[in-house]
Amino acid sequence: MDCVGIIGYGHMGSMLVNGFLASGALRVDEVVVASRSRESRDACAGAWPGIGIAATNRELARRCRTIILAVRPREIRGVLNEIVSVMDGDEQIVSLAAGISLDDLEGLFPGSVTRVVPTVTSAVGQGTTLICHGRQVGMHDTLRVEGLFSSIGDVVLVGEDDLPAATILSSCGPGLFAAIIDELAGATARASGLPPDRALMLATETVAATAAYLRETGEAPGDLIERVATGGGVTEAGVQRLRERLPGVFDEAVAAMLQRYGAVGK
């Protein structure tokens, strides 16, 4: 059977298992999971009775044709070296690891290799998964992996050169926006009598509504600001402060992320 194997049942591995199974893209008897700790394997077996659990990564590699590597970048080489000797060579490797290139992956497994960058927001059916296929990926594997990840959200094909920047936006983005929501809510609560949980609820709703507005209207952010910020009014005072400071802050944050991206798998 053409089982899908997932190595690493952490944040991404568990989200993918939940997403593929809850969406009906896969049945429990089509999924095999391996993870380093007994605790993670037991958690998976408890959450999804009937799912395949492999005691070792090599056992998973013997049972599956599509193998998703959901371990941290620095673990990728060790895991691939471990499983490659039991593989036939016609499997498809799907790596989620930020910063590990197709060349690196194909150097370890000279076959069908795809890089996929999921996003945590797929847990609620929102957000974009980035996909970048290697040179050896045939039509069957292309359709298989794109179909699978379409079951948990939008899929966008990206050239490898654009992957770091696209990853910052679509995959690191939820973390960045969560930090912004937290800071805005915190500052408002500190400066007023508004309870922090109410401030957080209002800030979260407003960010969701603003994103929906921009997406549905296609309006440019600058035009929306002009619509909100009545001349001489309240918003204008806040936007002015942000416009002075934020470009520098965001330039620094993006530079730090790009630097880390290049170093994360080493």
Ligand SMILES: NC(=O)C1=CN([C@@H]2O[C@H](COP(=O)(O)OP(=O)(O)OC[C@H]3O[C@@H](n4cnc5c(N)ncnc54)[C@H](OP(=O)(O)O)[C@@H]3O)[C@@H](O)[C@H]2O)C=CC1
């Ligand atoms: N978090 C995110 O939003 C995103 C992450 N990614 C990428 O996804 C990958 C996973 O990230 P994330 O889920 O956050 O990381 P986590 O640390 O949450 O999960 C990693 C998992 O890998 C398991 N693991 C570690 N070593 C091995 C091994 N040798 N064999 C089998 N399993 C092992 C761990 O097992 P155990 O629990 O059993 O100890 C753990 O469950 C990374 O490469 C990251 O770059 C990509 C896009 C988004």
Ligand SMILES: O=C(O)[C@@H]1CCC=N1
């Ligand atoms: O922060 C990280 O390294 C991972 C990759 C993209 C999102 N999370």
